[in-house]
Amino acid sequence: xxxxxxxxxxxxxxxxxxxxxxxxxxxxxxxxxxxxxxxxxxxxxxxxxxxxxxxxxxxxxxxxxxxxxxxxxxxxxxxxxxxxxxxxxxxxxxxxxxxxxxxxxxxxxxxxxxxxxxxxxxxxxxxxxxxxxxxxxxxxxxxxxxxxxxxxxxxxxxxxxxxxxxxxxxxxxxxxxxxxxxxxxxxxxxxxxxxxxxxxxxxxxxxxxxxxxxxxxxxxxxxxxxxxxxxxxxxxxxxxxxxxxxxxxxxxxxxxxxxxxxxxxxxxxxxxxxxxxxxxxxxxxxxxxxxxx
Amino acid sequence: xxxxxxxxxxxxxxxxxxxxxxxxxxxxxxxxxxxxxxxxxxxxxxxxxxxxxxxxxxxxxxxxxxxxxxxxxxxxxxxxxxxxxxxxxxxxxxxxxxxxxxxxxxxxxxxxxxxxxxxxxxxxxxxxxxxxxxxxxxxxxxxxxxxxxxxxxxxxxxxxxxxxxxxxxxxxxxxxxxxxxxxxxxxxxxxxxxxxxxxxxxxxxxxxxxxxxxxxxxxxxxxxxxxxxxxxxxxxxxxxxxxxxxxxxxxxxxxxxxxxxxxxxxxxxxxxxxxxxxxxxxxxxxxxxxxxxxxxxxxxxxxxxxxxxxxxxxxxxxxxxxxxxxxxxxxxxxxxxxxxxx
Numbered sequence: 001x002x003x004x005x006x007x008x009x010x011x012x013x014x015x016x017x018x019x020x021x022x023x024x025x026x027x028x029x030x031x032x033x034x035x036x037x038x039x040x041x042x043x044x045x046x047x048x049x050x051x052x053x054x055x056x057x058x059x060x061x062x063x064x065x066x067x068x069x070x071x072x073x074x075x076x077x078x079x080x081x082x083x084x085x086x087x088x089x090x091x092x093x094x095x096x097x098x099x100x101x102x103x104x105x106x107x108x109x110x111x112x113x114x115x116x117x118x119x120x121x122x123x124x125x126x127x128x129x130x131x132x133x134x135x136x137x138x139x140x141x142x143x144x145x146x147x148x149x150x151x152x153x154x155x156x157x158x159x160x161x162x163x164x165x166x167x168x169x170x171x172x173x174x175x176x177x178x179x180x181x182x183x184x185x186x187x188x189x190x191x192x193x194x195x196x197x198x199x200x201x202x203x204x205x206x207x208x209x210x211x212x213x214x215x216x217x218x219x220x221x222x223x224x225x226x227x228x229x230x231x232x233x234x235x236x237x238x239x240x241x242x243x244x245x246x247x248x249x250x251x252x253x254x255x256x257x258x259x260x261x262x263x264x265x266x267x268x269x270x271x272x273x274x275x276x277x278x279x280x281x282x283x284x285x286x287x288x289x290x291x292x293x
Numbered sequence: 294x295x296x297x298x299x300x301x302x303x304x305x306x307x308x309x310x311x312x313x314x315x316x317x318x319x320x321x322x323x324x325x326x327x328x329x330x331x332x333x334x335x336x337x338x339x340x341x342x343x344x345x346x347x348x349x350x351x352x353x354x355x356x357x358x359x360x361x362x363x364x365x366x367x368x369x370x371x372x373x374x375x376x377x378x379x380x381x382x383x384x385x386x387x388x389x390x391x392x393x394x395x396x397x398x399x400x401x402x403x404x405x406x407x408x409x410x411x412x413x414x415x416x417x418x419x420x421x422x423x424x425x426x427x428x429x430x431x432x433x434x435x436x437x438x439x440x441x442x443x444x445x446x447x448x449x450x451x452x453x454x455x456x457x458x459x460x461x462x463x464x465x466x467x468x469x470x471x472x473x474x475x476x477x478x479x480x481x482x483x484x485x486x487x488x489x490x491x492x493x494x495x496x497x498x499x500x501x502x503x504x505x506x507x508x509x510x511x512x513x514x515x516x517x518x519x520x521x522x523x524x525x526x527x528x529x530x531x532x533x534x535x536x537x538x539x540x541x542x543x544x545x546x547x548x549x550x551x552x553x554x555x556x557x558x559x560x561x562x563x564x565x566x567x568x569x570x571x572x573x574x575x576x577x578x579x580x581x582x583x584x585x586x587x588x589x590x591x592x593x594x595x596x597x598x599x600x601x602x603x604x605x606x607x608x609x610x611x612x613x614x615x616x617x618x619x620x621x622x623x624x625x626x627x628x629x630x631x632x633x634x635x
Contacts, residue, residue, distance in 0.1 A: 187377040190344050191439075194364040194371040195391035195446055205394065209381045 053271060056264035068262035069269050073241050074250060078269065081247040084158055085226030088165035089173075093219045096173025097211070103174070104181045118174050121167055126231030133164050134235035156238025161246060164232045169222030176218035177211055184210050213288030220281040224274060294320050294355050294449045294482055296341060301350030303336055310336040312506040313350070318484060323476050325493035326486045328503035329529070334486045335454055337503070341484065342452050343367045354449065367450075370443030370481075374455040376435045378427040384438050385410050385423035391446035413441040416475060433464040437471070444479065451476075453485035457492065469496050490530050494518065502526050524631040527564045534570070534603045536563045537633060545628065548599025550577045552625050564629040567592070567606040572613065573624035579603060580620045591615060 057065070068074070102108075103115055121129065137144045137154040147154050154160050184207065192202045208215075230248040237244045247270055254263035296318040303311040311333045318324050326334040339345035341352060343364035352360045359367055379387050386393075388410045392401055401409070414420050417437040427435055436456060443451060456472070457465040473496055476483050487493050493500045494514040501511045502525075510522035521527035528535060538547025539560045545552045552563065568590075579595035582602070586592075591612050593605040605623065607615070 185375065185377065187373045187375060188379065190364070191371065191373060191377040191442075192379075192390070192394075194342060194344065194367075194369060195394065195442070196365045196368075197390070197394040198365065201394045205390075206379055210379070212381065 050271065053264050053267050056260060057268045060261050060265070064261065065265050068254075068259070069265040073245070074247070074266055074269075076242040077245050077247040077250040077266075080158055080161060080244065081227050081270075082273070084161040084165055084246075085169075085223050085229075087162050088169050088226050089219050089223035091162070091166050092169045092173045092222045093215060096170055096218060096222075097177055097215065099170070100174045100177040100181050104178060118171050120171075121169075122171050126168065126229065127235075129167060130164065130232040130235035133160075133167060133232065137163060137236060155236050156240070156244060158244055160236040160238065161233055161244060164236050165226035165229055168229050168232050169226050172221040172225060173215075173218035176214050176221065180211055180214040213284055216284045217281055217288075220277060220284065224277045224281070227270070227273065227277075296450060296482065296484075297351075297353040298337070298341070299351045299353070301337070301340060301347045301352065303333070303340065303345065303347050305336075309506050311340075311347070314503075314506070314508055315350075316501055316508060316511065318482060320482055321480050323473070323483045323496065323498045324485075325497035325500045326484060326503060327488070327490060327493040327500050327530075329488060331505075332503040333506040334488075334503045338452050338454055338484060338486045341450070342369050342371050344371070368446065368448055370446060370448035370451045372436070372439045372443050372451070372453040372456050374458045376427070376439045376459075378435055378438055378442070380427050382426075383423065384419065384425050384427065384430070385414070387427065387438055388413055388423075388441045388445050390442060409445060413445055416444070416478065417441045417471070431464075432460050433468055436460065436468060440472070440475065444475075444481070448481060451479075451481045451483040453483070455486055455488070457487075457489075465492075472496065494530070500530075502529065504529070521564075521629055524562055524564070527629050527631070532567050532604065533564045533629075534567065536565070536601070538563065540630070545630070548601055549597050550599070550601065552577070552628055554628055554630060556630055560633050561630045562633045564631070565625045566627070567604040569625055569627040570603070570605045570607075570623050571626055572607070572611065572621060574622055576622040576624035578620050579605075579623055581615065581617050584615055584617060586615075593621075595621065 060068075099114075099118060103111065103118075134155055135141050137147070137160055139145065139148045139153075139155065141155070144155055152159070154163060188206060188210075189202055192206045197205065228248060230246070230252075233246055234249055237246060237249075239245050239249055247266060251263045251266050251270075254260075254266065296316075298314060298316040298318075300313045300315055301311055302309070302313055314333070314337060316337075326337060328334045336345060340347050343359070343362055343366070346361060350360070351358060354367070364371070379390065382390070385407075389406050392406045392409065400406075410423060411420075414423055417440055419434060419437055419441070422430070422434070427438065430438065436459075440453075440456075453472075457468055460468065469492060472483075472485075485496070494517075497514060499511060499513055500517050502509045502517060504525045510517055510526045512520075512522075517526055517530050521530065527533055536545070536547035536550055538545055538550070539558075540546075540554055540556050541558045543554065543556075545554045545556070545561060545563050547563065552565075554563075577597065579597050581593055581595050583594040584591065586609075589609055591607050591609055593607065593615065595603055595605060597603060605621070
C-alpha cells in the first residue's frame with residue numbers, strides 16, 4: 001500500500017501520487033538502484049542491439065526488403081526453421097509429459113541420474129550436441145547405419161534438423177510441466193475417482209486440463225528455442241539451400257558474403273516472429289495465472 | 294443405508310493402522326470418528342470410501358459386500374480436508390463433474406444437470422458463484438463447493454475427512470451448523486473424521502472414539518462424556534483431573550487427595566471432571582493458584598497439599614469467597630475409576 005492512498009484528497013493529490021510512485025517508503029531498500037541497473041543493462045544488452053538490427057534493415061527500399069527477406073531461399077529457410085521447430089516441439093510436448101510424469105509420480109532406481117540427464121541439453125554446448133548427433137545419425141554412425149537400410153535418411157535432411165531440435169527442446173517441456181504435476185495432489189485424482197470417473201476420464205478431464213497452460217508454455221518455449229537454434233543443427237542439417245538450410249545459418253551466410261542488409265532483413269523477420277511468440281507465451285501464462293492463482 | 298464394518302485390519306509399512314475394527318453405522322445417522330492423530334480414523338474412513346483396502350475383515354453396505362469394490366462403484370461422496378477441487382474448472386463444472394463423467398446412457402440431460410447444480414449451489418448457500426474458479430473463493434467457500442460436488446451424485450453415504458481442519462475458528466463453527474442443516478435436509482448417512490472432541494460432540498448423533506487402531510467406545514455424545522468406557526476416552530473427551538492412586542476401605546487415595554468411592558480395593562486411576570469438584574467442609578485441601586472469573590462459571594487452578602495441580606469449575610453462586618492463596622476443601626460429586634492399564 002502506498003502512502004499516497006492514505007493521504008488522499010486535496011488538489012495536489014495526483015502530483016504527489018506521481019512522485020510517490022518512485023519514492024515509496026518500503027522495508028525492502030534499494031529500489032532506485034536495482035531499477036536503474038536493470039533499465040541500463042536491458043538497454044545496453046537488449047534494446048540497443050535490437051534497434052541496431054532494425055535500423056540496419058530499414059535503410060533499404062521495400063523491394064529490396066522483399067528480395068532479401070522473402071527470396072525463395074529465405075522462405076525455404078524460414079519454412080524449415082519454423083516447421084522443424086514446430087514438429088520438434090510437438091514431439092517434446094508428448095514425450096516431455098511422459099518424462100515429467102515418470103519423474104514426479106514414481107520412485108525407481110537411477111531416477112536422479114535421469115533427472116540430471118534431462119537438463120543435459122541445457123548445459124551442453126550446442127556445438128558438442130551437434131557433432132555428437134551428426135556422428136550418430138550419419139549413414140555410417142551408430143544409429144544411422146540401421147536407419148539407412150530402412151530408407152530413412154536422418155543426417156543432412158530436414159529430419160536431422162527435427163532430431164536436433166527435439167534434443168535441444170526436451171528440457172523446456174519437462175521442466176515447465178514438472179512443478180505443476182507435482183502440485184497436482186493425489187487427492188484430486190481420488191476425488192475424481194470417488195465421483196465415478198474412470199482412469200481415462202481422470203487423465204482426460206482432470207490431469208491434462210490442469211496441465212494445459214504449463215503444457216502450452218513448455219511447447220512454446222521449446223518451439224521458440226528451436227526456431228533460433230544454430231549450433232546443434234548446422235552439423236546434422238547438411239545445409240543445402242532450399243532443403244536443409246535453417247534461417248539462422250542463412251543470416252551467417254549473408255554476413256560472410258558482406259550482404260549486411262539482407263542478413264539484417266532476415267534477422268528482423270525472425271525477430272518479429274520471436275516477439276510474437278513471446279507475446280503468446282506471456283498471454284498463456286497470464287491466462288493461467290488468472291485461473292489458478 | 295447401513296454400513297457394517299467387521300473386524301477390519303490394515304497394516305502400514307511399519308505399524309498397524311487398524312487392529313480389528315468393527316462398527317455399525319445406522320441409516321441416516323451422522324457419526325463422528327474421533328481420535329488423536331495416528332489413531333487410524335482417516336484410514337478407516339478411506340477404507341469405507343474404497344480409497345484404501347483392508348488386509349482382513351469386511352465392509353458391507355446394507356448386506357452387500359463392498360470390501361474390494363472401487364471408489365467409483367461404491368457411490369459414496371468424499372470430502373477432503375484440502376478440498377481437492379478441480380482448479381481448471383468453474384464452481385459449477387466442479388459440482389457437475391460426478392454427473393458429467395457418467396456414461397451417456399446414465400447421464401442426465403444438460404438442463405437437468407444445470408438444474409441440479411443450481412439446487413446444490415442454493416443448498417450450500419453459494420448461489421450466483423457458479424461461474425467463479427476455486428482460486429477466487431475463500432477457504433470456507435471452497436469447502437462448501439467440495440460438499441456440493443460430493444452431494445451432486447446423490448451418494449448413499451457422505452464421508453468427510455477433517456472437513457473443517459483447514460479453516461479458522463469462526464468459519465469452522467458456522468460450517469459445522471451448515472453441515473448439520475444439510476444433513477437434516479438430505480438425510481444421507483454421514484461419517485466425518487475429526488480430532489476435535491468439541492466438534493464431534495457438538496455435531497454428531499454418535500461418536501466412535503479411536504485410539505491406536507482400535508475403537509475404544511461408540512456412543513452418543515452424552516454417553517461418551519458421562520459414561521466413558523476407558524481411561525483413554527475419559528481423558529480424551531472433555532476436561533478432566535487425573536489421579537493415579539489406590540482404593541482401600543472405600544476411599545481412593547492419591548497423595549493428599551482422598552475421595553469416598555464405592556469400589557473394591559486395589560490400585561486405580563481416578564478421573565474427576567472440573568465441574569464435578571464441589572466445596573465440602575470435610576474434603577481434601579487445595580490451595581488456589583489462579584482464578585479466571587468469566588461468565589457464570591469460575592475456573593480455578595489449584596494445587597493439592599501433595600503438589601498435584603488440579604482444575605476446578607465452580608458455579609458463581611456456589612463459589613463463596615475465592616482468591617489466590619486461599620485454601621479450598623473439595624469433594625467429588627462423580628468419580629470415574631479405571632484399572633491402571635497405562
